C-alpha cells in the first residue's frame with residue numbers, strides 16, 4: 206500500500222498520533238495536506254490547499270529568526286513572543302506567575318534556549334499580555350507582518366565598569382586586611398557594587414515586588430545583608446564574582462544555542478540563477494522562487510533543494526545525513542540545500558523556497574523539540590520551585606532561632622543565613638538539563654538524526670526491543686525481477702503470445718503502484734521494451750498487504766502475493782511448491798491472476814544493505830532485541846533476517862498485525878520501530894519511539910516520526926541509542942553535581958566554615974560545570 210493508499214495512511218496517522226509533542230498545532234491538518242500534495246508529486250495540490258483549515262505560517266516561514274505571527278487555535282490565538290532577557294529559569298518562573306494569573310492567558314510554553322515564550326491567549330488580549338511582560342522589566346518582541354523578528358542584536362556590554370568593580374573589590378579586601386580605616390573599605394566596596402551590581406539590584410527589586418525569590422533577589426538580599434553586617438569587602442567580592450559568573454554562563458549558553466542555528470549557516474546566502482534573457486545572475490537565495498534554474502560550480506555549496514536538470518556530479522551530503530561517503534547524482538536526482546558539490550558543475554530546478562528546504566525543516570524541528578520538556582527537566586523544574594522557598598525558610602530560621610532560643614551571636618547566625626541565601630539559587634540545577642538535552646539534539650542533528658523531542662533522546666537508553674520493517678529498512682528497497690513464468694496450461698500453441706499478454710496485463714497494473722515489487726515488475730518490462738502500450742485500467746485499487754487489482758477490457762485482474770491468491774481461492778498444490786522453492790531463496794513472489802485462475806508468476810529479489818548487517822551487530826552489542834516485521838512471506842522474511850543476523854523474523858504481517866506485535870512487545874519494555882514511514886505508519890506511531898528511515902526527501906517522515914533518520918543507514922539507530930545513553934549519563938552527573946555541591950555547602954555553612962564569597966564560587970562553579978559538562982555532548 207505504499208503510494209496508493211498514502212492519503213489514507215496520512216489521515217490515520219494524524220488521528221493516531223496521540224503521544225505527539227506538546228501542544229498539537231492546529232495547523233496539523235494543513236501540514237498533512239501540504240505533505241501529501243508534495244509527496245504525491247503535484248497531484249492537485251490546489252484543491253488540497255483550498256480545503257485546508259488555517260494556513261500554518263510556521264511552515265512558510267521557517268527560519269531561525271522567524272517565528273510566524275499569531276495563529277488561530279481552538280482556544281484563541283497562539284503567539285510566539287521573543288524576550289531576549291529571558292534565559293534563566295528564574296525569569297521563566299516570574300513570567301509564569303504573572304501571566305498565569307491572567308484570565309485571558311490559556312497556556313504558556315517556554316523555550317529558554319531560543320528565549321521564546323509561546324502564549325495561547327484570548328483573541329484581543331495580546332496587548333495586555335505584552336504589558337504584563339513589560340511590567341516585569343522585560344522587552345517582549347512579536348513578529349511583524351511577515352512573521353519576521355528583528356535580527357538579534359545583542360548589545361555589547363561595556364566591560365570597563367566590571368574591571369573597575371573587580372579592582373575596587375580586591376582593593377577593599379586588601380584594605381581591610383591591612384587594618385586600614387573601615388570607611389575606606391566601605392567606599393571601595395560601594396564603588397564595586399555600584400559598578401557591577403546595579404542590574405542585579407534592579408532585577409532583584411522587580412522580583413521581590415512580585416513576591417518572587419529569584420536569583421537576583423537572593424543576591425540583592427545577601428549583599429545588602431553583608432553591608433548591614435559591615436562585611437564590606439565580602440559584599441563587594443560577592444557581587445563582582447556573581448556578575449562575572451553570570452557573564453560566563455550567558456556565553457556558554459549561547460554556544461549551545463548557536464549549535465543549532467549554526468546548521469542554518471550551512472546554506473550560502475546567494476545563488477546563481479538563470480534569468481529570462483538567458484544570462485546568469487547572482488541573487489539572494491531567499492528571493493529565488495520555486496521552478497528557477499540554478500547553476501552550481503564544483504566545490505560550491507547548494508543553496509536550495511531541487512532536481513538536477515543538466516549535468517552530473519558527486520555530492521557530499523554529510524551536512525544533512527552525517528554520512529561522509531559522497532553520492533553520485535545525475536539528471537533527475539534530488540539535491541539538498543546545505544550539501545556540497547564535489548565534482549563538476551550542474552544545473553538544477555528549485556523545488557522548495559529557501560525557508561522550506563529539507564535543512565530548514567530539520568532546523569525548525571530541532572528548535573521545536575527544544576520547546577518540549579524532557580521528563581527530567583519537568584522534574585527538575587518542579588524541584589527547583591520547592592527548593593528555593595525551602596532554603597529561604599531555613600535561612601530565616603538560621604538567622605533568628607539560634608540567637609533567640611540559645612542566645613547565640615546574632616552576627617554569626619545572620620551571616621550564616623546570608624550564605625545560605627546565596628546557595629538557595631537553583632540555577633545550576635535548572636540549567637543543567639536543557640543545556641544537556643539541547644547539546645544532545647544538536648549533536649544528533651549533525652549526524653543526520655533528527656530527534657523530535659527531548660523525551661525521545663532521554664528515553665532512548667531504555668530501548669529493549671527494536672522492530673524493523675524489511676523493505677527499504679534492512680534491504681535496499683529496490684528489488685529486481687529475477688523470474689517470470691507463465692502458469693496457464695494447455696495453451697502451448699501460442700505460448701509466446703500468451704507470455705506477452707500476461708506481462709502486458711501485469712505491467713499495466715504494476716505501473717499504477719509505487720510499491721517496490723510493482724516497480725520491479727514495471728522496470729523489468731521497460732528494460733525489455735514491453736511497456737509501449739499499457740492497457741487501460743478501470744477501477745484500480747490497492748489491496749493493503751496483498752497487491753493491486755483493476756479491470757482491463759472489462760475483466761478483473763489481480764497482481765499480488767500468496768495471501769491474495771489464497772483469498773481468491775485459485776491456489777494449487779503445484780503452485781505452492783513453486784512458491785516455496787523461490788521463497789526459500791529469499792525472493793518475493795507475486796502472481797497475476799484472473800477470477801478463475803493464476804496466469805503468471807513473477808519473482809523479485811532485493812539485496813540487504815551492508816550497513817544493516819553492521820547495525821544489527823551494534824544493536825546486539827547494546828543489548829537490544831531485534832524483530833523483523835514484514836508484509837512479505839515467512840520464508841523470505843526468515844532468509845533475509847538470517848542474512849543480517851536479526852533475532853526474530855515475522856512474515857505475512859498486515860499493518861494491523863505489525864501494530865499488535867508492537868503492542869505485545871510494549872508489555873515487556875520500551876519498544877522502538879524503524880520503518881520507511883509510509884506503510885508502517887500506525888506501528889511507527891504506536892511504538893514508544895518511531896524511527897523513519899530515509900527521511901531526507903520526504904517531508905511526511907520528518908514531520909511525523911519521533912526520530913527521523915536522514916539517509917538510509919540503519920547504523921543511525923545504534924548511534925542514536927549511544928547518544929541517548931551518553932545524554933542520560935551526563936544528566937545524572939549534572940543533577941548530582943548541582944545538588945551535591947549545594948549539600949556540601951549547606952553543611953559547611955552550618956558548621957561555620959562557609960563564607961559568602963565561597964558560596965558564590967560554589968554556586969557559579971556548579972553552573973559552569975554543568976553547562977560545560979552538557980556541552981561535551983556536542984563534541985561527541
Ligand SMILES: Nc1ncnc2c1ncn2[C@@H]1O[C@H](COP(=O)(O)OP(=O)(O)OP(=O)(O)O)[C@@H](O)[C@H]1O
Nearest residue numbers: 206675676718720722723750751752766835836837
Ligand atoms: N502494490 C503492490 N504491488 C505488488 N505487490 C504488492 C503490492 N502491495 C503488496 N504487494 C505484495 O504483498 C506483500 C506485502 O506487502 P506490504 O506492503 O505489506 O509489505 P512489504 O512492503 O513487502 O514489506 P515490509 O513490510 O517489509 O515493507 C509484498 O511483499 C508484495 O508481495
Ligand SMILES: [Cu+]
Nearest residue numbers: 771776777781
Ligand atoms: Cu496456497
